[in-house]
Amino acid sequence: MSHATLIDLWFVLTAGLLFLHIGLGSIDLGVCTLSLITPDKDSETLLGSIDTIWHANQTWLVVLGGTLFGAFPVIYSEVLSRLYGLVIVLLAMLAMRGIGLEYRHHAANPRRSRLFAGCGALAAIVAEGLILGTLIVGAPAPGSRLAGLSALIRPEVLPTVLFLIFTALLTAGAWLLKELDDEHPLRPMARRSMMAGAVGVLAFATYICRQMLAAWRIDAAELHGLYMSLAAVAFAALVLMTVSMQKSWRGSQVPWALVVVGVALAACAGTARFAMQTPGAADFAASREALVFLTWTSALLLPPLIAFQIFQYRLQRRGADVSTTESGGQEPSAGPE
Amino acid sequence: MEHLLTDHILLSRIQFALTTMFHIIWPALTIGLSIFIFAAELAWVKTGNIEWRRQARFWTKFFLLAFAMGVISGVPLEFQFGTNWSRFSVASGNFLGQILSVETMSGFMLESIFLYFMVAGWKRLSPGMHLFSTGMVALGASISAFWIMVANSWMQTPSGGGRMVDGVYQVTDRLAAIFNPDIFASFPHMWLACLTSTAFIICGVSAWHILRHRHSEFYLRAFKAGVAAALFFSLLQAFTGDLSGRTVARYQPAKLAATEAFWETNKPGEGAAWSIFAWPDTEAERNYVELRIPFVLSILATHDPFGRVTGLKDIPEDERPPITLIFYSFRIMVFTGTLMIIVALWAVWTWYKGRLTPIHAARQRKLMKFFIWLAPFSIIAIWTGWIMREVGRQPWIIYGLLRTDDASSPLTAGAVSISLGYFALAAVFFITLFCVFSVRILRKGPETDQAPDEPESGRPT
Numbered sequence A: 001m002s003h004a005t006l007i008d009l010w011f012v013l014t015a016g017l018l019f020l021h022i023g024l025g026s027i028d029l030g031v032c033t034l035s036l037i038t039p040d041k042d043s044e045t046l047l048g049s050i051d052t053i054w055h056a057n058q059t060w061l062v063v064l065g066g067t068l069f070g071a072f073p074v075i076y077s078e079v080l081s082r083l084y085g086l087v088i089v090l091l092a093m094l095a096m097r098g099i100g101l102e103y104r105h106h107a108a109n110p111r112r113s114r115l116f117a118g119c120g121a122l123a124a125i126v127a128e129g130l131i132l133g134t135l136i137v138g139a140p141a142p143g144s145r146l147a148g149l150s151a152l153i154r155p156e157v158l159p160t161v162l163f164l165i166f167t168a169l170l171t172a173g174a175w176l177l178k179e180l181d182d183e184h185p186l187r188p189m190a191r192r193s194m195m196a197g198a199v200g201v202l203a204f205a206t207y208i209c210r211q212m213l214a215a216w217r218i219d220a221a222e223l224h225g226l227y228m229s230l231a232a233v234a235f236a237a238l239v240l241m242t243v244s245m246q247k248s249w250r251g252s253q254v255p256w257a258l259v260v261v262g263v264a265l266a267a268c269a270g271t272a273r274f275a276m277q278t279p280g281a282a283d284f285a286a287s288r289e290a291l292v293f294l295t296w297t298s299a300l301l302l303p304p305l306i307a308f309q310i311f312q313y314r315l316q317r318r319g320a321d322v323s324t325t326e327s328g329g330q331e332p333s334a335g336p337e
Numbered sequence B: 001m002e003h004l005l006t007d008h009i010l011l012s013r014i015q016f017a018l019t020t021m022f023h024i025i026w027p028a029l030t031i032g033l034s035i036f037i038f039a040a041e042l043a044w045v046k047t048g049n050i051e052w053r054r055q056a057r058f059w060t061k062f063f064l065l066a067f068a069m070g071v072i073s074g075v076p077l078e079f080q081f082g083t084n085w086s087r088f089s090v091a092s093g094n095f096l097g098q099i100l101s102v103e104t105m106s107g108f109m110l111e112s113i114f115l116y117f118m119v120a121g122w123k124r125l126s127p128g129m130h131l132f133s134t135g136m137v138a139l140g141a142s143i144s145a146f147w148i149m150v151a152n153s154w155m156q157t158p159s160g161g162g163r164m165v166d167g168v169y170q171v172t173d174r175l176a177a178i179f180n181p182d183i184f185a186s187f188p189h190m191w192l193a194c195l196t197s198t199a200f201i202i203c204g205v206s207a208w209h210i211l212r213h214r215h216s217e218f219y220l221r222a223f224k225a226g227v228a229a230a231l232f233f234s235l236l237q238a239f240t241g242d243l244s245g246r247t248v249a250r251y252q253p254a255k256l257a258a259t260e261a262f263w264e265t266n267k268p269g270e271g272a273a274w275s276i277f278a279w280p281d282t283e284a285e286r287n288y289v290e291l292r293i294p295f296v297l298s299i300l301a302t303h304d305p306f307g308r309v310t311g312l313k314d315i316p317e318d319e320r321p322p323i324t325l326i327f328y329s330f331r332i333m334v335f336t337g338t339l340m341i342i343v344a345l346w347a348v349w350t351w352y353k354g355r356l357t358p359i360h361a362a363r364q365r366k367l368m369k370f371f372i373w374l375a376p377f378s379i380i381a382i383w384t385g386w387i388m389r390e391v392g393r394q395p396w397i398i399y400g401l402l403r404t405d406d407a408s409s410p411l412t413a414g415a416v417s418i419s420l421g422y423f424a425l426a427a428v429f430f431i432t433l434f435c436v437f438s439v440r441i442l443r444k445g446p447e448t449d450q451a452p453d454e455p456e457s458g459r460p461t
Helices: A003-035 A040-048 A054-071 A073-082 A084-103 A110-137 A149-153 A155-179 A187-215 A220-243 A254-275 A279-284 A288-318 A320-327 B002-006 B008-047 B050-083 B086-092 B096-120 B127-156 B174-178 B183-211 B216-251 B253-259 B296-302 B324-352 B365-391 B413-444
Strands: B163-165 B168-170 B274-281 B286-293 B396-398
Touching (some): A040 A110, A054 A073, B008 B050, B050 B096, B086 B096, B183 B216, B183 B365, B216 B253, B216 B296, B274 B296, B274 B324, B324 B365
Antiparallel strands (some): B163 B168
């Protein structure tokens, strides 16, 4: 395979990992955020539903970071060093969320821990939105005094923040519909969250693509075919998501929610890839030999990992109540002691 | 002090050191505990003794706390290569990036996914499948450690290429880069350090409870298993330490000379002496005071009493690492390691004499107190070992190829000061939180671990 083909392949794979990170990670970030607006007795139910999945979901961020470093070391180093302040805030908020989530079982005041988890998750979504938004509208110069925190006062990055918030609402809503009993009082909230999330995700993805086209001076007609195909897939996913809410369907809404997120990210990634088709693109990527090594190792490692994670979700779906009853309040799925 | 506030490279180094020292506690614990839990579960599956199942389930709770800390503290480490060391990331991008990528995919991810089965699968999976899941968690943790050590050892002895083109290291032989000379010594040394320190932590925690007559039988079983592991691994560790020392002598003579505050290269027919204690004067290029044992340094470095050891005076001044810090770090590590072997031998002797029974164990106060103190010191030994390893590589970040001063990101000192302040506060906060919650779990003891319908005895079905 030529270097150019490998760069294309790794662009697609990195976008795929971004999808896994945002799609799966936003389930638990969204559930933590929703726990902020639910009564105390219900917020524990919400957080309990993600106890056993958040480690693996957050690990996709680590895999994404490692892959970006492995495939595009120049982009990795430029983005992280120019947006230093925002990256540190993101890491701090993820840590705050993790501490709140993991340690609430043992805390004397579980309410405070839940607040930690919720606020940390919301702030992490905002920080990540600011990072991605800044990449679209233009990162600050290296060594800037504000270390990338100037994004906080740039209104043009707001659509990306809102896009991630709606993604979290969409996936978390779909997850909770799967996890909660048919008669659970939080189901209407989960349904509203999912539907509002779906509309918001598609609306803001459209706006962000327009932003990218304008910022990088691309003629929309060049990408007409891609956008139309994705719109058709998004429409089909929305229909299936709506139909799957019927009691007779008995299926999960999570896959359809993930398709909607995937379509939105594919539109953004496709636009970005079109903009990057310049002769100097190879300067951002690792050498051909390095990419060949990465391709072989990933071909070997990623499929079983994804298969195991699907198995994990299926097992969770089959008997979410088992771990709660067996753990007696000691293991992560259990309630507070 | 002014230098500390204005030098963003120094601040970035302190930040990386702080976050690494905080992070390394948790992988050390999770690597060791996952293997301990696997061994306990295996004993239960093989013998049907329910006590081993209780051990496995109880220590899993402790494992989870450590694992969560590992996830939380590990993410910033990976991103700091880009945030604070962007020029290093570009220079090493053709090798280090792929290694870290493989590490997250092979080790960390394996551990994270199978952790779910390990924690929530006690009833959903058969004992054999559960044992397999625990084994996968243990394997994932150790694989992760292997790749991290590949990355670090390559920075110590860069191989598989050797040329920098436009500031980027060109790798021509990836296998040679992975299996660089340092990895054969550093990975077993670090892996055994994780197992040894975990064994001493299990013993320390158990000793604390035995002395207070809390859940004595349960903790005595853990204590004995820990003692057996502690002795076995600490003796093996002495051999890998020797291997590590000879690798340093061969490939990083400046590090060896600085670690030993050794100034003059020994002449043919003369052995190099080892200093138990010294106070180096870098200006005068000599030691103010020192207590030396003849020939020992030659023997340690080359296995020959007259083996040649390069002195600091034969190394250019701008290629010498800081001396005092690594001189004492190394000695703290070695003395702690030696003490660990002695105390483990003492415990085995006491056990052999039949004094480690539920009735007699609490009377072994001195022995128990030694173990309680050695629990934190086992982590200090890991820290000091890493200080010697990393500070000893200075002024290089990739040994002999890229200087640390040329590897940083273009950041302001103010930005790094703020992030360093945050990381320092977070480390104190998180470690306090871990200690508070660990004490709660450990005080409650094993009873709370038992599910209402858990059988009292019998083989797993």
